[in-house]
Amino acid sequence: MTVLRTQGLSKSFGGLEAVRDVDLSVPQGQVRALIGPNGAGKTTLVGLICGRIEPSRGTVSFLDQDVTRLPVHQRIRRGMGYTFQITSVLSNLSLRENVALAVRPREKSEDVVEGEVVSALTQVGLVHRIDQHAGDLSYGHQRLLEIAMGLGQRPKLLILDEPTQGLSEGEVAAFNSLIRRLAGETTVLLIEHNMDVVMAVADEITVLDFGAVLAEGTPDEIRKNAGVQAAYLGTG
Amino acid sequence: MSDLRKTLGLHVGLLLVLLALNWLLPAYHHGNLARIMVLASYAIGYNVLFGYTGLLSLGHAMFFAAGMYGMGLTVRHLGWSPAPAVLAGVGAGLVLSLVVGFLALRTTGVAFMIVTLMFAQAVFLTVLYFGEYTRGDEGFVIQQVDRILLGIDLTDPNNRYLAALLVFAICLLATFWLVRHRFGKTIIAIRENEDRTRMLGYDVFRHKLGAVVISGSISALAGATYGLLFGYAGATFASVQYSIFPLLWVLLGGAGTILGPFVGTLFMFYLIDLSSEITTAYMLIAGVTLVLLTLFAPQGLMGEVRARLFRWLP
Numbered sequence: 001m002t003v004l005r006t007q008g009l010s011k012s013f014g015g016l017e018a019v020r021d022v023d024l025s026v027p028q029g030q031v032r033a034l035i036g037p038n039g040a041g042k043t044t045l046v047g048l049i050c051g052r053i054e055p056s057r058g059t060v061s062f063l064d065q066d067v068t069r070l071p072v073h074q075r076i077r078r079g080m081g082y083t084f085q086i087t088s089v090l091s092n093l094s095l096r097e098n099v100a101l102a103v104r105p106r107e108k109s110e111d112v113v114e115g116e117v118v119s120a121l122t123q124v125g126l127v128h129r130i131d132q133h134a135g136d137l138s139y140g141h142q143r144l145l146e147i148a149m150g151l152g153q154r155p156k157l158l159i160l161d162e163p164t165q166g167l168s169e170g171e172v173a174a175f176n177s178l179i180r181r182l183a184g185e186t187t188v189l190l191i192e193h194n195m196d197v198v199m200a201v202a203d204e205i206t207v208l209d210f211g212a213v214l215a216e217g218t219p220d221e222i223r224k225n226a227g228v229q230a231a232y233l234g235t236g
Numbered sequence: 237m238s239d240l241r242k243t244l245g246l247h248v249g250l251l252l253v254l255l256a257l258n259w260l261l262p263a264y265h266h267g268n269l270a271r272i273m274v275l276a277s278y279a280i281g282y283n284v285l286f287g288y289t290g291l292l293s294l295g296h297a298m299f300f301a302a303g304m305y306g307m308g309l310t311v312r313h314l315g316w317s318p319a320p321a322v323l324a325g326v327g328a329g330l331v332l333s334l335v336v337g338f339l340a341l342r343t344t345g346v347a348f349m350i351v352t353l354m355f356a357q358a359v360f361l362t363v364l365y366f367g368e369y370t371r372g373d374e375g376f377v378i379q380q381v382d383r384i385l386l387g388i389d390l391t392d393p394n395n396r397y398l399a400a401l402l403v404f405a406i407c408l409l410a411t412f413w414l415v416r417h418r419f420g421k422t423i424i425a426i427r428e429n430e431d432r433t434r435m436l437g438y439d440v441f442r443h444k445l446g447a448v449v450i451s452g453s454i455s456a457l458a459g460a461t462y463g464l465l466f467g468y469a470g471a472t473f474a475s476v477q478y479s480i481f482p483l484l485w486v487l488l489g490g491a492g493t494i495l496g497p498f499v500g501t502l503f504m505f506y507l508i509d510l511s512s513e514i515t516t517a518y519m520l521i522a523g524v525t526l527v528l529l530t531l532f533a534p535q536g537l538m539g540e541v542r543a544r545l546f547r548w549l550p
Binding site: 102 | 418421422425429432434435436437
């Protein structure tokens, strides 16, 4: 089954076409990486997918339903999860409350919520800090909390916008194995600059350049693609 | 859940102390405290929106006045008895807050402040325009015979105090309950980061509208109670001054704390009361104190207590 499909998705800001005719199709359970040079339109594209930005043209289907006109919160309730590029955890609230807020829209019982909060925080290794304020965490830990919030949503599609930025090497390794564990049940759309992470976790890679899809394929194919090397990886 | 026990103990304890004070206070302070409790209920309503949802309204006097006139006009012109009249007041506040919220929430930040201010001004001018019924600035007295609720004469200081305490207790415990539950936790999340909350799957507009309606209805209950207990309704209560008061009380007492509105109202009331005994320039003393508090206790009195001493305070 295709979890996410975009057709002719485009967005212009004034004269600038930030995203141009993107056709994207992500099957169930896949880890899809979205890469491209700075300003290639990656964040705009995921903004269009989850509804933070309105498209100029094109459609977005999620779980075989057209969601192009749905507001953000309804797309999230249908099973999209989104973690921010710039950490935006709720700093004055505890880790528990941060993750609980992510769980509650799909779960009525507070006892179940509490159980899932503990489980999500355990998965990212922050459960011992459950009562601390999110703002007291280091930057790397705030990123992990973001991921825990994403997990707490139990999304069918998890969109991660540069999740490993600012993480230490050890944390990146832990992140990689977390994503591999998720793969299969959760579909993941990963925007990532760290090519080691991309090559390690992605099933398929979509390369974006100047707002359009430049190439698509397995990590090996992308590595060998001459156009990608020129545009992005460097020819050296 | 020892935190819950502590907080419940603290809030119920305060209500018990206020109850005991009914028989202990001298007449002057007894009367003051009754007034303070009703005004603090107004501040509690304001705090739901400002302190917990993070929306700064400059027009809450319209909700207070909606309650006061909803009660007062039905008593005066329709001969209603106090209980349905107070309900009419709350209903007026509810409907008004629903309409104003629906329109004003299309804006955010400074625009929201201006829009609420303008709506409140429109309500104030409406009160003046229908002077034939409202007697405008001069206002009207609600007669003693109209202030007997279920056989209880609310003009009696004792009854009046207890009625004020009852309304205050309802508002205090209702918000205490609110912020511990799902809706309350969501509006707090909206205050902290609206965009993030939306991205977690919450309908932010609906929650903000809910907060405006709860806030407006509590303010209207306070307005209706004030008119009924003190026997007067006048346009002053719809003026901009009465929109600024709850903001000051809540800021002083601690925005986003349950006890803050009461502490702030009590503090400001006696600050003005005591300084006006000393000098006619009492607003100067009040003003300087407010500036100092804002400088050195920016989170308000209860906010500082929470930050420094008791982090478990709701």
